[in-house]
Amino acid sequence: MTGRSRENYNRNYIEYVNTFAPPTKHFKTCGRAFLVGGFICCIGQFLRYMLELAGLSGDMLAGTVSVILIFLGTLLTGLGVYDRIGRNAGAGSIVPITGFANSVASPAIEFKTEGYVYGTAAKMFNVAGPIIVFGVSAGAAVGLVYWLLGL
Amino acid sequence: MQHQTIVFRNRPRIVAVSSVAGTKESEGVIGRYAETVLSDDMFGESTYEKAECKMLSHVIDGAIKNANLRRADVDMIVSGDLLNQIISASFAARDFSVPFLGVYGACSTMAESLAVAAALVDGGYCRRAVAATGSHFASAERQYRYPLELGTTRPPQSQWTVTGAGASLVAAEGDGVQITSATLGKVVDFGVTDVNNMGAAMAPAAADTILTYFRGTRKEPEEFDLIVTGDLGALGSRLLKDLTWEKGLDLSQNHVDCGEIVYNVVEDEFQGGSGAGCSALVLNSYLHAKMMAGSLKKILFVATGALLSTTSAGQGESIPCIAHAVTLER
Numbered sequence: 453m454t455g456r457s458r459e460n461y462n463r464n465y466i467e468y469v470n471t472f473a474p475p476t477k478h479f480k481t482c483g484r485a486f487l488v489g490g491f492i493c494c495i496g497q498f499l500r501y502m503l504e505l506a507g508l509s510g511d512m513l514a515g516t517v518s519v520i521l522i523f524l525g526t527l528l529t530g531l532g533v534y535d536r537i538g539r540n541a542g543a544g545s546i547v548p549i550t551g552f553a554n555s556v557a558s559p560a561i562e563f564k565t566e567g568y569v570y571g572t573a574a575k576m577f578n579v580a581g582p583i584i585v586f587g588v589s590a591g592a593a594v595g596l597v598y599w600l601l602g603l
Numbered sequence: 604m605q606h607q608t609i610v611f612r613n614r615p616r617i618v619a620v621s622s623v624a625g626t627k628e629s630e631g632v633i634g635r636y637a638e639t640v641l642s643d644d645m646f647g648e649s650t651y652e653k654a655e656c657k658m659l660s661h662v663i664d665g666a667i668k669n670a671n672l673r674r675a676d677v678d679m680i681v682s683g684d685l686l687n688q689i690i691s692a693s694f695a696a697r698d699f700s701v702p703f704l705g706v707y708g709a710c711s712t713m714a715e716s717l718a719v720a721a722a723l724v725d726g727g728y729c730r731r732a733v734a735a736t737g738s739h740f741a742s743a744e745r746q747y748r749y750p751l752e753l754g755t756t757r758p759p760q761s762q763w764t765v766t767g768a769g770a771s772l773v774a775a776e777g778d779g780v781q782i783t784s785a786t787l788g789k790v791v792d793f794g795v796t797d798v799n800n801m802g803a804a805m806a807p808a809a810a811d812t813i814l815t816y817f818r819g820t821r822k823e824p825e826e827f828d829l830i831v832t833g834d835l836g837a838l839g840s841r842l843l844k845d846l847t848w849e850k851g852l853d854l855s856q857n858h859v860d861c862g863e864i865v866y867n868v869v870e871d872e873f874q875g876g877s878g879a880g881c882s883a884l885v886l887n888s889y890l891h892a893k894m895m896a897g898s899l900k901k902i903l904f905v906a907t908g909a910l911l912s913t914t915s916a917g918q919g920e921s922i923p924c925i926a927h928a929v930t931l932e933r
Contacts, residue, residue: 463794465793466794466795466803469838472841473803473838474760474838476758476759477759529752529754534754536754537754538755539754539755539756545754557752558750558751561750561752562745562751562752565649565650565652578750579750579753
């Protein structure tokens with residue numbers, strides 16, 4: 453069997469597999485992601501109110517909240533807790549800034565065995581690299597549009 | 604060789620086995636049969652790769668010791684694992700000063716190494732050969748997927764790489780389980796590209812080898828107490844039964860999959876265990892014990908492997924798979 457008939461055969465097989473491959477339970481996973489993601493945001497907002505009371509404001513306030521959340525995400529990664537949260541929460545714990553901290557800290561820990569330079573430092577942005585690349589590119593593109601609109 | 608099947612006239616036998624099971628694996632039924640049960644997945648080592656290597660040398664030594672032999676009595680070690688350049692197997696063999704053949708068949712490595720060892724012994728080229736295979740969840744995860752601490756969800760089709768290893772000592776004479784034939788599989792690819800659905804990718808390879816064996820030897824599935832596949836998982840097992848049924852072969856009565864039985868608790872394993880260590884561990888603990896006790900007389904051991912790499916998957920290639928079968932008789 454070659455060429456087109458092989459392709460058709462393969463397509464039929466994959467369609468047949470998909471008829472009973474267990475689907476992701478979108479309703480359940482979305483619900484969990486909503487709750488956990490919302491909870492993380494609540495923690496952030498709580499920190500914000502507390503720091504406001506302590507007299508911080510503006511960029512200083514926003515920066516401090518982010519730094520604390522990043523610290524917590526990294527700490528929980530190091531303690532081996534964040535992957536357990538992530539396993540159940542999905543995007544709920546990946547999307548917030550704590551998830552970004554997790555995606556940088558986890559390869560850093562994992563590849564420590566290959567040394568600090570070629571392991572930890574080189575592999576640190578294995579997972580987060582694409583987020584940074586597309587994040588920065590998108591930011592630049594939006595900035596350009598913003599600038600053009602203002603002309 | 605006829606119809607891809609080698610019949611071993613002198614019936615080389617497995618005179619001793621040894622196995623080691625990781626912490627998660629020992630919670631299930633396998634924990635009662637495995638020779639060594641780990642309480643620490645690092646096995647006292649500093650890296651997971653070293654732990655995997657130590658598991659392999661531990662089982663090779665274990666099998667030699669269980670046969671009341673010394674390392675010098677073994678003519679050949681045939682071994683493999685899942686890591687790049689099969690480092691666990693070759694690094695384990697470094698300490699033995701015994702001739703070494705490294706084999707790679709992904710998760711089918713146990714059947715492949717057993718077939719090679721049996722052929723060498725049957726042909727009279729070796730008096731005794733050890734076939735050993737292992738895998739480790741953490742080292743495989745690190746090579747093929749994401750860091751362990753990364754908070755990701757696993758899709759429901761996925762399987763869990765077994766932390767474990769097994770070794771069989773094959774000898775020309777002695778008391779043990781006889782290896783009567785080996786069917787060497789072809790590489791089969793049905794165009795599955797989803798790396799999280801290995802069961803679907805490997806089922807056609809298993810079906811191909813099993814059909815070739817039964818057609819070539821004119822035997823019936825009923826003659827076997829068990830037809831054991833390596834690590835198809837629950838989904839892959841169902842696919843295998845459908846694919847063979849379609850061609851007029853009914854496996855539903857006596858088929859079992861190592862991946863399906865290796866885990867007890869269903870936490871995140873979903874379809875069951877996978878990895879080279881899965882079939883190696885189950886064969887060299889549970890199945891061997893049952894055969895020696897006489898409750899299983901004749902089994903067809905079919906280990907399946909997905910021959911992909913992170914590079915091929917990244918380039919969008921489909922997953923070629925292979926399955927080798929070995930018949931074991933008591």
